[in-house]
Amino acid sequence: MNFKIQILGSNSAIPYFNRFNTAQIITVHNEPYLIDCGEGTQIQMRRYAVKYSKINNIFISHLHGDHYFGLFGLLSTYKLNSRNKALTIYSDPKLEKMLKSEFSPINLAELGFDVFFVNLPKNDQVIFENKHLSIKTINLKHGIDTKGFLFEEKNGDLNISKDAILKYKLSIDQILSVKAGNDLVINGKVIPNKNLTLKLPSPRSFAFCSDTAYHEPIIKSIKNIDLLYHEATYCQDNTEKAAEVLHSTVIQAATIAQKANVKQLIIGHFSSSITNLNLCLAEAKPVFDNTILAKDGLTIEITRKHELIVTE
Amino acid sequence: MNFKIQILGSNSAIPYFNRFNTAQIITVHNEPYLIDCGEGTQIQMRRYAVKYSKINNIFISHLHGDHYFGLFGLLSTYKLNSRNKALTIYSDPKLEKMLKSEFSPINLAELGFDVFFVNLPKNDQVIFENKHLSIKTINLKHGIDTKGFLFEEKNGDLNISKDAILKYKLSIDQILSVKAGNDLVINGKVIPNKNLTLKLPSPRSFAFCSDTAYHEPIIKSIKNIDLLYHEATYCQDNTEKAAEVLHSTVIQAATIAQKANVKQLIIGHFSSSITNLNLCLAEAKPVFDNTILAKDGLTIEITRKHELIVTE
Numbered sequence: 001m002n003f004k005i006q007i008l009g010s011n012s013a014i015p016y017f018n019r020f021n022t023a024q025i026i027t028v029h030n031e032p033y034l035i036d037c038g039e040g041t042q043i044q045m046r047r048y049a050v051k052y053s054k055i056n057n058i059f060i061s062h063l064h065g066d067h068y069f070g071l072f073g074l075l076s077t078y079k080l081n082s083r084n085k086a087l088t089i090y091s092d093p094k095l096e097k098m099l100k101s102e103f104s105p106i107n108l109a110e111l112g113f114d115v116f117f118v119n120l121p122k123n124d125q126v127i128f129e130n131k132h133l134s135i136k137t138i139n140l141k142h143g144i145d146t147k148g149f150l151f152e153e154k155n156g157d158l159n160i161s162k163d164a165i166l167k168y169k170l171s172i173d174q175i176l177s178v179k180a181g182n183d184l185v186i187n188g189k190v191i192p193n194k195n196l197t198l199k200l201p202s203p204r205s206f207a208f209c210s211d212t213a214y215h216e217p218i219i220k221s222i223k224n225i226d227l228l229y230h231e232a233t234y235c236q237d238n239t240e241k242a243a244e245v246l247h248s249t250v251i252q253a254a255t256i257a258q259k260a261n262v263k264q265l266i267i268g269h270f271s272s273s274i275t276n277l278n279l280c281l282a283e284a285k286p287v288f289d290n291t292i293l294a295k296d297g298l299t300i301e302i303t304r305k306h307e308l309i310v311t312e
Numbered sequence: 313m314n315f316k317i318q319i320l321g322s323n324s325a326i327p328y329f330n331r332f333n334t335a336q337i338i339t340v341h342n343e344p345y346l347i348d349c350g351e352g353t354q355i356q357m358r359r360y361a362v363k364y365s366k367i368n369n370i371f372i373s374h375l376h377g378d379h380y381f382g383l384f385g386l387l388s389t390y391k392l393n394s395r396n397k398a399l400t401i402y403s404d405p406k407l408e409k410m411l412k413s414e415f416s417p418i419n420l421a422e423l424g425f426d427v428f429f430v431n432l433p434k435n436d437q438v439i440f441e442n443k444h445l446s447i448k449t450i451n452l453k454h455g456i457d458t459k460g461f462l463f464e465e466k467n468g469d470l471n472i473s474k475d476a477i478l479k480y481k482l483s484i485d486q487i488l489s490v491k492a493g494n495d496l497v498i499n500g501k502v503i504p505n506k507n508l509t510l511k512l513p514s515p516r517s518f519a520f521c522s523d524t525a526y527h528e529p530i531i532k533s534i535k536n537i538d539l540l541y542h543e544a545t546y547c548q549d550n551t552e553k554a555a556e557v558l559h560s561t562v563i564q565a566a567t568i569a570q571k572a573n574v575k576q577l578i579i580g581h582f583s584s585s586i587t588n589l590n591l592c593l594a595e596a597k598p599v600f601d602n603t604i605l606a607k608d609g610l611t612i613e614i615t616r617k618h619e620l621i622v623t624e
Contacts, residue, residue, distance in 0.1 A: 014389050015355045021385075039385040040352040043327045065388045065417065069381070072417075073333075073351040076377045077326050098417065103410040105377065105384075105417065 001029040001132070003153060003204040003302045005227065007268065008044040009036075010294035012233050012247075013066040016272040020044055020296055021066040022210060024229070025055075026151055029132040034058045035149060035208050041070035042077055048297050053081065057128060059135070060091035061210060062146035068095065072105045079111045086114040090127055092145055093119045120147050124221060131156060138221045140212035142246045148212070150221055153203035164196040201304045207262075210269050213243060214252035219260045226302050228257050229294065232267035235274060236283055250280045254287035264308050268294025313341040313444070315465060315516040315614045317539065319580065320356040321348075322606035324545050324559075325378040328584040332356055332608055333378040334522060336541070337367075338463055341444040346370045347461060347520050353382035354389055360609050365395065369440060371447070372403035373522060374458035380407065384417045391423045398426040402439055404457050405431045432459050436533060443468065450533045452524035454558045460524070462533055465515035476508040513616045519574075522581050525555060526564035531572045538614050540569050541606065544579035547586060548595055562592045566599035576620050580606025 004027040011019035021038020025045075034041075034055050045052045052074070060068050068091070078087070089095065096117040099106055108115055118127060120137055128135040131154065138148035158179050165175065168186060178184055184191040207222045210231035222228055232254075233247035242249045248256075250267060257265035265288050267280060274280060277293050284291040292300075292310060301309040316339040321332030333350020337357075346353075346367050357364045364386070372380050380403070390399070401407065408429040411420055420427055430439060432449055440447035443466065450460035470491050477487065480498060490496055496503040519534045522543035534540055544566075545559035554561045560568075562579060569577035577600050582589060589605050596603040604612075604622060613621040 014392050015358050015385075017358050020355065039382065040355055043332065043352055046327050046329050065384055069384045069388075069417065070351065072377055072381045072384075073327075076381075080326055094415070098415040101413060101415040103406070103413040103416070105381065105410065 003028050003206070005206055005229070005266075005300045005302075006048065006050065007266075007294045007296060007298045008041055008048065008050070009038050010268040010270060010296050010298075012231075012269045012271050013064070014272045015039075016270075016275075018296060019270065019272075021070070022061075022269060023070065024208065025050055026206060026208075028151060028153060031056075031130075031132075033135070033151075036061055036067040036210075037070040037074060038066045039069040039073075042074045044296060053078075053083065056085060056087060058087065058089045059149055060089065060095060061140075061148065061208070062142060062144055063092050063094055064144065064211065067211075071095075075106050075111060075115070078113065083111075083113045086116060088116045088118060090118045090120055093117075120145075136221070138207065138209060138218050140209060140218065141215040142211045142213065146211055148207060148209040148218065148221075150225070151206045151208075153205065155200050155203055158193070158197040158200065160197055168196075202306070204302045204304075204306065206302070209256075211247060213246040214248050214256070216256070216259070219256060222256075222260045222262060225260070225262050226306055227264045227266065227300060227308065228260065228262040229266045229268060230256055231269035232280060232284070233269050233271050235279055238271070238273075250283040251287055254284040254291060257288040257291070263290065263306065264300075265291045266294050266300065267291060270294075315340050315518070317518055317541070317578075317612045317614075318360065318362065319578075319606045319608060319610045320353055320360065320362070321350050322580040322582060322608050322610075324543075324581045324583050325376065326584045327351075328582075330608060331582065331584075333382070334373075334581060335382065336520065337362055338518060338520075340463065340465060343368075343442075343444075345447070345463075348373055348379040348522075349382040349386060350378045351381040351385075354386045356608060365390075365393065368397060368399060370399065370401045371461050372401065372407060373452075373460065373520070374454060374456055375404050375406055376456065376523070379523075383407075387418050387423060387427070390425065395423075395425045398428060400428045400430060402430045402432060405429075432457075448533070450519065450521060450530050452521060452530065453527040454523045454525065458523055460519060460521040460530065460533075462537070463518045463520075465517065467512045467515055470505070470509040470512065472509055480508075514618070516614045516616075516618065518614070521568075523559060525558040526560050526568070528568070528571070531568060534568075534572045534574060537572070537574050538618055539576045539578065539612060539620065540572065540574040541578045541580060542568055543581035544592060544596070545581050545583050547591055550583070550585075562595040563599055566596040566603055569600040569603070575602065575618065576612075577603045578606050578612065579603060582606075 006025040008023035009020035022036040023041040024035045136150040140146040205225040206227045230253040232250040234242045299311045318337040320335035323331035334348040335353040336347045338345045448462040452458040517537040542565040544562040546554045611623045
């Protein structure tokens with residue numbers, strides 16, 4: 001089952017040719033989740049053949065326009081496409097108030113499908129959970145309330161080996177007991193669960209951290225994960241400006257990745273003033289070598305064996 | 313002095329690859345005017361090198377999202393670019409209410425520049441006028457209040473011929489009187505104004521008519537103009553659907569152009585269901601031969617001699 005990140009927008013607020021505002025699709029076990037929805041997200045979805053009708057959960061990191069102005073158009077398109085499945089939006093409560101206000105750009109009552117809102121919590125906590133995945137917030141440091149999101153795959157049910165079923169002639173009750181993690185007792189003899197079940201692959205993980213200044217408290221949340229997306233709005237020559245506007249430099253993003261011991265870093269949310277992104281990469285690599293650049297349309301698949309397959 | 317139309321978005325509501333939502337730049341005597349501002353308009357402006365900081369007047373035909381959702385991002389970008397020049401938005405009064413409401417996506421008070429609103433009038437009338445240009449509304453037929461816009465160049469001051477100044481040894485007062493259109497009286501003899509002044513080029517004209525069902529009352533407003541942009545959301549196989557949702561077919565757009573005797577028709581606002589636009593052209597041309605297809609990035613210059621120069 002897949003675990004895949006697709007970048008739909010890699011630029012910061014002011015648009016740059018071929019670098020849209022922030023949006024990412026995280027697909028876990030074939031279910032797509034949308035993080036942020038900057039202006040033009042639905043256009044990018046069309047460009048990169050994202051099946052946007054399948055999205056049921058949208059996570060908005062914060063209410064700066066470049067992270068949610070595309071939501072109005074996406075909701076309109078869902079209406080025009082006669083969507084009837086409910087949609088859940090996880091965001092700062094102000095978004096719900098805006099969309100339910102008298103002069104909202106979108107009339108929720110006329111959409112033809114339910115929109116549920118989940119307010120992002122004050123402290124880091126799990127906000128979404130199903131059989132395969134849990135999603136936890138990460139408090140970031142920005143001008144307004146801003147959350148990162150940690151996507152952690154769950155270990156599913158244990159798989160019992162066919163050999164064990166045949167060897168011990170297990171009943172249905174015994175199989176269910178072993179799958180629940182219990183050891184097997186036959187004639188007073190204990191057979192450990194691990195001898196009966198297949199080794200589970202270790203869970204995969206991804207964190208989205210944007211927008212944020214350099215903020216070490218996030219490190220504990222993203223320790224040892226497979227892939228970290230961390231904003232890197234500026235290069236080193238703009239370190240002071242980055243601090244002033246509560247954004248990060250490339251080197252700061254790389255430092256967080258290095259301290260959190262993540263396997264791979266992807267940097268994005270680039271300022272439009274950066275025209276040659278290879279300069280960013282050159283700054284990042286001495287600090288954290290496993291760094292790649294976000295690029296609109298880029299896909300990163302994390303395999304069961306925790307290998308990363310990058311496709312442009 | 314130029315008179316130029318640039319298409320930034322040629323598609324209807326649901327996006328299609330490389331066909332953005334409605335937006336056009338009309339440049340008259342080097343002053344750019346923006347008509348409509350669908351999602352992604354600022355991205356298109358960047359793509360097609362439009363100097364968007366020069367825009368001082370924005371005209372919104374109606375409040376369906378695909379005609380104005382890009383306004384939020386554009387205003388944000390103006391703020392980030394430290395714009396300080398005032399901006400005037402001509403629209404349905406609901407837009408002003410939305411942008412001034414408590415939960416507006418944009419806080420007008422924090423933009424750093426003034427935004428003035430002009431409410432579009434109930435009846436067709438001139439809403440903008442300067443030395444070179446007048447802009448008049450055209451009532452269209454759509455699901456909500458919708459206006460088209462007629463851009464008409466003005467004749468400037470008369471130019472007096474140098475030969476006349478030398479021949480009659482004219483004083484400053486006499487020159488001003490002739491430029492104001494008066495005849496010249498010398499020793500009781502009347503010299504007609506037309507013998508003293510240079511022939512003015514005839515004014516150029518363009519009309520934007522979108523969104524609208526087939527609506528003959530617009531013909532009187534657009535009679536004999538140089539260029540008509542008329543929406544053509546559907547091909548003939550969707551004539552019933554077009555009537556139902558108050559849009560036009562290609563043939564209806566061409567019929568309006570033919571009855572109004574315009575010089576050139578450009579059709580756009582295409583449904584995403586139309587993948588081969590040449591079929592539209594094939595439907596239009598038997599009704600009105602001088603038809604071209606809108607395409608994102610397309611520019612049409614109307615010369616002083618009323619020739620049209622189309623550049624892709």
